[in-house]
Amino acid sequence: YAAKTRQCGSLLYHAQLDAGSQESLSLLSELRRAVENNELRLYLQPKIDLQRGKVIGAEALVRWQHPVRGLVPPMQFIPFAEQTGFIRVLSAWVLAGSARFAREARDAGLTLRLSVNLSTRDLMDQELPAKIEAMLAPLEVAPGSLCLEITESAIMDDPERALSTLEHLHAMGFKLSIDDFGTGYSSLAYLKRLPVDELKIDKSFVMAMERDLDDARIVRSTIELAHNLGLSVVAEGLETAKAWAMLAQLGCDEGQGYFICKPMPQEQFVTWAKTWQPPDVSATAESTLAR
Numbered sequence: 001y002a003a004k005t006r007q008c009g010s011l012l013y014h015a016q017l018d019a020g021s022q023e024s025l026s027l028l029s030e031l032r033r034a035v036e037n038n039e040l041r042l043y044l045q046p047k048i049d050l051q052r053g054k055v056i057g058a059e060a061l062v063r064w065q066h067p068v069r070g071l072v073p074p075m076q077f078i079p080f081a082e083q084t085g086f087i088r089v090l091s092a093w094v095l096a097g098s099a100r101f102a103r104e105a106r107d108a109g110l111t112l113r114l115s116v117n118l119s120t121r122d123l124m125d126q127e128l129p130a131k132i133e134a135m136l137a138p139l140e141v142a143p144g145s146l147c148l149e150i151t152e153s154a155i156m157d158d159p160e161r162a163l164s165t166l167e168h169l170h171a172m173g174f175k176l177s178i179d180d181f182g183t184g185y186s187s188l189a190y191l192k193r194l195p196v197d198e199l200k201i202d203k204s205f206v207m208a209m210e211r212d213l214d215d216a217r218i219v220r221s222t223i224e225l226a227h228n229l230g231l232s233v234v235a236e237g238l239e240t241a242k243a244w245a246m247l248a249q250l251g252c253d254e255g256q257g258y259f260i261c262k263p264m265p266q267e268q269f270v271t272w273a274k275t276w277q278p279p280d281v282s283a284t285a286e287s288t289l290a291r
């Protein structure tokens with residue numbers, strides 16, 4: 001945690017430095033209050049089919065509308081919530097909101113798959129699959145309408161236990177994705193064993209690929225690896241028309257990034273998706289990496 005703390009260096013996140021301290025206890029009670037007082041906000045960022053330009057889903061990203069500090073980004077409280085175990089409450093909140101949104105969108109004529117981020121602590125919870133199923137049933141939302149994103153590091157914390165939860169979730173029909181792929185410590189041996197459907201290329205590679213040939217090669221190899229293993233592949237951090245054209249040319253299935261849209265409050269999503277027009281990126285295509 002020391003390294004992460006230095007990276008973020010925010011006031012809120014700082015409180016975890018001394019777990020059990022007054023600061024940390026008050027942050028935990030503030031978080032509890034945030035859930036009770038409806039201060040959490042569900043933001044959604046579109047996921048687009050890069051070959052056809054269609055909206056196929058959205059990633060749920062939580063924010064905290066703090067009465068004093070304003071809109072707090074997730075990196076300022078998620079790591080703290082993970083450390084204290086409060087993340088299970090947050091995850092349940094995000095899962096419930098995403099399931100409700102999937103239903104609302106369907107009623108409005110849009111079929112979307114909602115991607116939700118899970119943490120190590122969630123994977124350690126043997127009851128998680130049953131809890132999610134119970135959340136979906138009254139909404140008549142199928143497990144396949146949710147994609148659960150897990151990072152390599154969350155899996156590698158306790159691979160055997162994570163694997164057992166993931167197998168359970170997969171058997172129930174949930175889609176599974178490896179987030180920030182390429183930045184963690186998972187081995188290809190684990191990748192082979194994991195019942196995942198999707199790889200999400202970390203945005204650091206995607207954002208750098210236009211200027212750095214090595215990043216571009218990593219992106220290309222990851223797309224090939226995913227496809228060779230029968231997985232679909234998503235690029236996050238798609239910030240330019242040229243990046244879209246390159247990714248489409250490399251066969252990348254889906255994209256997500258500021259070039260398409262920044263995460264928006266869930267209330268705005270349906271209107272956004274219904275008015276979305278895919279841009280013409282053909283003029284920016286580049287063939288340097290094509291074979």
Ligand code: C2E
Pocket residue numbers: 045060061062073074075078087090091094117118119149179180203236237238239256257258259263
């Ligand atoms: P992530 O799951 O990898 O989500 C993608 C992050 O990249 C989001 O940041 C998104 O806003 C950002 N992003 C998307 N496209 C672009 C782009 O084109 N350029 C740049 N520079 N950034 C882009 P956000 O919303 O701040 O979330 C950060 C991280 O916080 C997430 O990374 C995820 O690890 C975590 N997080 C967010 N919401 C949740 C949640 O509900 N539960 C859990 N466990 N973690 C969450």
Ligand code: MG
Pocket residue numbers: 059117149179
């Ligand atoms: Mg994610």
Ligand code: MG
Pocket residue numbers: 179180200202203236
């Ligand atoms: Mg990611």
Ligand code: MG
Pocket residue numbers: 180
């Ligand atoms: Mg990330």
